[in-house]
Amino acid sequence: MSELAIHFFFFWVFFSSVITGSAATAGDGAAKTEFDFGTLTLSNLKLLGDAHLNNGSVRLTRDLPVPNSGAGRALYSKPVRFRSPGNSSPATFSTFFSFSVTNLNPSSIGGGLAFLLSPDSDRLGPAGGLLGLSEAAGFLAVEFDTLMDVEFEDINGNHVGVDLNSVVSSQVGDLGAVGVELKSGDLVNAWIDYDGSTRIFNVSVSYSNLKPEDPILSFPLDLDQFVNDFMYVGFSGSTQGSTEIHSVEWWSFTSSFDSSTSPNSGSSPPSSSPPPPPPTTTLMNPSASSANEAKSPPPSLAPSESNSASSTTQKDSKSSSCHNQLCKQGPGAVAGVATAGAFVFALFAGGLIWFYSKKTKRVNSNKSDSFASEIIKMPKEFSYKQLKQATKCFNANRVIGHGAFGTVYKGILPDTGDIIAVKRCSHSGQGNDEFLSELSIIGTLRHRNLVRLQGWCHEKGEILLVYDLMPNGSLDKALFEARTPLPWPHRRKILLGVASALAYLHQECENQVIHRDVKTSNIMLDEGFNARLGDFGLARQVEHDKSPDATAAAGTMGYLAPEYLLTGRASEKSDVFSYGAVVLEVASGRRPIERDANNNNGKIGGGACSNLVEWVWGLHREGQLMAAADARLGGEFDEAEMRRILLVGLACSHPDPLARPAMRGVVQMLNGEAEVPMVPRAKPSTTFSTSDLLMSLQDSVSDCNAMITISTSSSEKSFDGGDIV
Structure with missing residues (x-):
């Protein structure tokens, strides 16, 4: 084990022992939920009705060449907290998703899909114009409707609407006004944001991967009236005697509570409403999804030696005894330990970073300088981890093209939801040379008719170039x-x-x-x-x-x-x-x-x-x-x-x-x-001097009708370029 690894090991052991207790005291009201398609597993996704998976995307309706009426629903399998005891504001949440509506028979339209907040994960509403939504259960949905239905007071067959416990939309926007046609089959991007403190609900829609400055819908909404403490999030879609296919290609979601209004860490939920299992934090470990099956703990049970395991199911079992001791000493001790832990962390981390940078500076200087000369004018450096996550580990389903000496992947940055194109170098000496050439050239170019280079990455022996993804392809x-x-x-x-x-x-x-x-x-x-x-x-x-x-x-x-x-x-x-x-x-x-x-x-x-x-x-x-x-x-x-x-x-x-x-x-x-x-x-025809013929045709000409004719002059060759293909 290297000296650096030993330092990190002792640092991690020490810091973990200090802060585990304080981390375990986070109240339910401060829970944060965050996930995307890159971190979801099959156990994290619940499919109902006609919903199914297809090449890395979620399809809400069946792929049938004949008109049919059906409905499907895809939900994140864990409930998400939207109201918290002692917190006067509902959760703040935002979601980004890319979807498409394609049709095997363009003359057969009808249905649509919706982003959904539902109080249960088992009920599927009717097909047809109801989009699989169930008014009996209550819901909040943002619908993308492809059929004008007078019964539901639709404004046209290409609109977005906000549905509050009813498929008759309370807020409606014409997608034609922002240049989006749902039935085009093109990928559509949607952003839905709700601020729990200001209680403003925003919906933005665009073909572009850039979020529009002005949302298509923006209005005040008291979310408390339409959600329970816990809700399930996902999508619902339906067909109405049509062959529409509703496909969700990417989805990211995050929700949290304003820390300034979070309840005290010692608060417990009211005994009249036992909560389901906590909604989990960032899904960086999808294998831990078995927690979905855990039973709800009894209400109002204070932490103790006997029940610490059930009250901290998401924490490492090694930290439970430390957690119990801190809880017995009260919130003052927790705050003191947390403050001390943060202080020690800052000192230790600073010293470690200084030590390591001094030790490795001389070793890496030559290597860094040689590459820095190539990319000094680049706009941004991405980490390999960022791009690996954006492309779902460079999944074959994300391949959108093959360029010179590299493969191009579609990627979605989890932090911003921006859609990008990632060009990955082929692992050959020539491929690396070509990528360095491309990087050094295009990094200096600026023109409205050139693909814009967003940035680059040079880690793990790989060179990755990040470009804007063009929504209309090649x-x-x-x-x-x-x-x-x-x-x-x-x-x-x-x-x-x-x-x-x-x-x-x-x-x-x-x-x-x-x-x-x-x-x-x-x-x-x-x-x-x-x-x-x-x-x-x-x-x-x-x-x-x-x-x-x-x-x-x-x-x-x-x-x-x-x-x-x-x-x-x-x-x-x-x-x-x-x-x-x-x-x-x-x-x-x-x-x-x-x-x-x-x-x-x-x-x-x-x-x-x-x-x-x-x-x-x-x-x-x-x-x-x-x-x-x-x-x-x-x-x-x-x-x-x-x-x-x-x-x-x-x-x-x-x-x-x-x-x-x-x-x-x-x-x-x-x-x-x-x-x-x-x-x-x-x-x-044109002529070339024999001194110009510097290379063999066998490496340059395909097998389709290649022809070179010898002219009457022995010093020249006549070339008919049309016969070389």
């Missing part, structure tokens, strides 16, 4: 996986945003940044469908006007410029080519490489792979450029604007890098401030 998913086509105005705005970001990287940064992996899966969409270019794992910084070094070509086939494949030299012009492929992909609704595709009735391309850039060049040659427009748009676009953008895509995809426009010029073209350069009908 552009490729919006184009190819959404239930409805991405509207043309959104597409136009996205292309302009990406062009603006690349112009910033190429021409406005202190050092030029070459992204090297511009593609639709690396373009994220925020709540307003604004483009945010991300994933800088392959990016390189070079001085302006300096020729880039040759490297192994990296990126994604279909987006790679022909000269980059042949020479390994990435430049701003190779980024422009990648952007051109993105433009054609967005305008046509076709992927850059499609296998087994119908290549325009065999007119263009051939074989097992279809190259989008070549396909559009072929249409342009035949005078049919507008045939490239995405048919799913149904003609709902300005034809002149579509033609302009297709020509911009071809101009950027020119085989000759010198003929491609700069990204600042592309921004001007998209804004109508500059004309698109003349794009020849026939796709030009």
Whole structure:
């Protein structure tokens, strides 16, 4: 055992023996409940009716393709104290949850879900418009209703309401007013807060992970009239002859009493109302959930040698004798020991920290300095523990993407409820190098169309990058996986945003940044469908006007410029080519490489792979450029604007890098401030000197129709980039 470990061991033994008694005296009224999906276990969750678990989320209704009427309820299995004897204020509580309402049949709607405070954990209300709520038992609920029901005085089929012992809401807010559509299937975030001292009830709803400044509902509420001493918290949902699926993806909850109004530690509950088992403190040890089964202690029993075990079921058994001795000596002794313990703790901890920092400063200085130079400009350092908890131990169900040399996880910070994206380095030397490169580059960048880096973590041999999570996902998913086509105005705005970001990287940064992996899966969409270019794992910084070094070509086939494949030299012009492929992909609704595709009735391309850039060049040659427009748009676009953008895509995809426009010029073209350069009908070919062929094609070219032709000149090779995919 190391010297440091020995010091910590004796410190812990000493401090535990001092403060255990004072900790055990905390009265019931000061109880605090805190948990989230990262700490809950199956024994902490009670499911009723149709409620069930599905890939880490809680679904309140069944997944049936045919319309049905049913109800389900999911509750935290332990009762939570909302009123405390001797405390004039009810509990202060706050909860954050993310949920979605999806529908297997969009024309079949009806039901909804609600956050619920219920006096019992066994009763499930009716299905249909009642949302599984039971008026006979009494409840407080915040409903998210997807059907306008005249019987319940609903204002529309997209509202939030506060229900007090009745499904007729006493307070109602139109979610359309804050831009939220429950039936969209998108993830919705909700915050519910109640201040026990001011007695103000607030409800906030947003697609964003940032809590809105102004709640959608805010009103005074005397919670005492609608809750018992103990209530169960959770969710209730129902279908009303529909195929709606109500899924809770994340949930955190905390409640406590104002310490200034807490009762004395010696207070006992009134004998007329024996309480259930105490509601437990922070659920950092889910395995202790067997306490749920404990019977209620008899009322008004003073602590003694015979009953100390039952009155302190949540305390370590080794501390019970100390607890009894302190209680016999009265509150004065408790306060004295607690004060002394805190004083000794401060002295000992301060000395220990000083000793350890002096001892390890020299050892760690070189290591810390080498990494600090990389992250000195980073906004925030996160702890590994924070990010592990936020991602549920990097659970596979939290994976939302795979970037260059890393996996991206969805995370929710337990302290704030902020939703984040955590990029975790692959455990390889190259992966670490790429992450350090990404960290050093993106930490210095600031642009509205770049994904914002929130912070970083370098612990336990791992490098983690923390970004804003974009609620509308990546552009490729919006184009190819959404239930409805991405509207043309959104597409136009996205292309302009990406062009603006690349112009910033190429021409406005202190050092030029070459992204090297511009593609639709690396373009994220925020709540307003604004483009945010991300994933800088392959990016390189070079001085302006300096020729880039040759490297192994990296990126994604279909987006790679022909000269980059042949020479390994990435430049701003190779980024422009990648952007051109993105433009054609967005305008046509076709992927850059499609296998087994119908290549325009065999007119263009051939074989097992279809190259989008070549396909559009072929249409342009035949005078049919507008045939490239995405048919799913149904003609709902300005034809002149579509033609302009297709020509911009071809101009950027020119085989000759010198003929491609700069990204600042592309921004001007998209804004109508500059004309698109003349794009020849026939796709030009370009030549490369043999001295430029610095790498083997076998490491760069896929197996789909690769072709290099030898020209009549022995000193040059002619390259048709369209046949490499």
